[in-house]
Amino acid sequence: MKNKLIKLLKKNKRLFFIAKMIRLLSTSSFRKIDGGKKKYPKVIQLPITYNCNSACVMCNIWQMDHSGEMSVEEFSTFMQDPIFKEVEIVGINGGEPSLVPDLPEYAQEILKLPSLKALNIISHGFSPKPLLKSVEKIYRSCKEKGVDFHIAISLDGVGEIHDTVRGKPKVFEKSTSTIDEIIKNQYKYCDSYDIGCTIVKQNIDYLIELDTYAKSKSYNIKYRLGIDNKRIESDRLRDQYSVIYSPLRQSAKEFFHLQMSQTMALNDKFKYFSIFYWLDHETPKRLLGCSWKDEGITLDARGEVYYCAVASESIGSLRKERGEKIFFDDKNIDYRKSIITDSCDGCIHDYSGQPEVKAVWAFLVNMILDRYAMKLYEIKVRFMS
Numbered sequence: 419m420k421n422k423l424i425k426l427l428k429k430n431k432r433l434f435f436i437a438k439m440i441r442l443l444s445t446s447s448f449r450k451i452d453g454g455k456k457k458y459p460k461v462i463q464l465p466i467t468y469n470c471n472s473a474c475v476m477c478n479i480w481q482m483d484h485s486g487e488m489s490v491e492e493f494s495t496f497m498q499d500p501i502f503k504e505v506e507i508v509g510i511n512g513g514e515p516s517l518v519p520d521l522p523e524y525a526q527e528i529l530k531l532p533s534l535k536a537l538n539i540i541s542h543g544f545s546p547k548p549l550l551k552s553v554e555k556i557y558r559s560c561k562e563k564g565v566d567f568h569i570a571i572s573l574d575g576v577g578e579i580h581d582t583v584r585g586k587p588k589v590f591e592k593s594t595s596t597i598d599e600i601i602k603n604q605y606k607y608c609d610s611y612d613i614g615c616t617i618v619k620q621n622i623d624y625l626i627e628l629d630t631y632a633k634s635k636s637y638n639i640k641y642r643l644g645i646d647n648k649r650i651e652s653d654r655l656r657d658q659y660s661v662i663y664s665p666l667r668q669s670a671k672e673f674f675h676l677q678m679s680q681t682m683a684l685n686d687k688f689k690y691f692s693i694f695y696w697l698d699h700e701t702p703k704r705l706l707g708c709s710w711k712d713e714g715i716t717l718d719a720r721g722e723v724y725y726c727a728v729a730s731e732s733i734g735s736l737r738k739e740r741g742e743k744i745f746f747d748d749k750n751i752d753y754r755k756s757i758i759t760d761s762c763d764g765c766i767h768d769y770s771g772q773p774e775v776k777a778v779w780a781f782l783v784n785m786i787l788d789r790y791a792m793k794l795y796e797i798k799v800r801f802m803s
């Protein structure tokens with residue numbers, strides 16, 4: 419019945435578009451999140467190691483100490499903390515996850531979470547062998563548990579541009595060979611994948627080349643803006659990589675506008691519009707939702723707990739205290755509220771989470787105005803002449 423309805427709607431483009439708009443609106447909320455509600459987290463961001471063999475221009479992790487990180491046994495005790503009892507999604511990142519030798523064993527511990535529905539992993543893809551070996555095992559375990567498994571591989575340009583952004587020679591070939599293998603034999607590795615490009619000074623002039631390359635290889639590529647992020651100390655590298663505070667901001671704006679008009683998926687359109695809108699305003703305003711405002715927790719490789727990665731300091735350690743005590747502590751909740759007041763509008767990181775109805779409405783109005791822009795212009799000219 420549902421499939422029949424979708425087929426019917428697809429035949430009528432306008433009706434299909436309206437149905438998609440209604441669906442997007444239905445996922446939004448009238449509620450303004452202030453971070454004060456004590457809810458168990460639904461999402462974990464899990465930087466599983468600080469170890470990294472890349473040297474990205476927008477990240478300082480590769481310069482950080484990665485000693486004293488949790489063993490599988492210690493991680494297992496962390497995962498049994500009741501604070502994680504309602505977690506539905508876990509995102510493994512790093513550092514570089516493929517450098518963790520027992521990665522599938524850590525994943526086994528994650529898969530014991532009682533409410534888990536999806537597991538995601540992000541990698542630079544430079545080390546095809548260990549990465550593919552690990553993800554193949556993880557995917558098998560996910561299938562046994564009925565958990566969705568998603569892989570994201572970073573690709574920031576074609577050839578030397580990718581190498582420049584990643585700070586390593588000849589890694590373009592390695593990343594693309596990983597991507598090609600995942601696409602070719604996806605049944606072995608994951609339910610879904612995407613390719614992520616971070617937009618920085620070093621690749622902003624070469625994005626059309628990357629986009630064309632990605633299309634020619636049927637890569638499902640997504641773009642994000644490189645921004646200040648405390649966890650990876652990118653706030654210290656702003657001059658080196660950021661387009662936000664340079665004349666290149668205009669190029670970024672135009673690129674996101676182009677992506678918005680070319681992308682068919684409405685959620686992606688909304689995401690790109692929101693980034694464009696954010697760049698277009700001198701006092702930035704975030705339209706996108708964010709799970710980390712009251713549904714997300716960040717747990718690092720030494721058991722330190724944060725609210726979000728972008729703006730939060732550590733709020734405690736699972737090596738010393740129970741998760742509920744840390745996460746629901748009144749002082750910490752006040753701190754989360756202050757992050758939302760002081761930092762969220764200035765942040766265009768993380769695209770998950772429920773947006774407010776008025777944000778989706780602003781997007782829909784803009785789409786309609788965009789669609790009829792020429793007609794409106796003609797009317798204006800006629801009345802003015």
Ligand code: SF4
Pocket residue numbers: 704708709710711726727728729730757758761762763765766767768
């Ligand atoms: S600062 Fe950014 S990542 Fe952190 S809660 Fe706000 S919007 Fe989310």
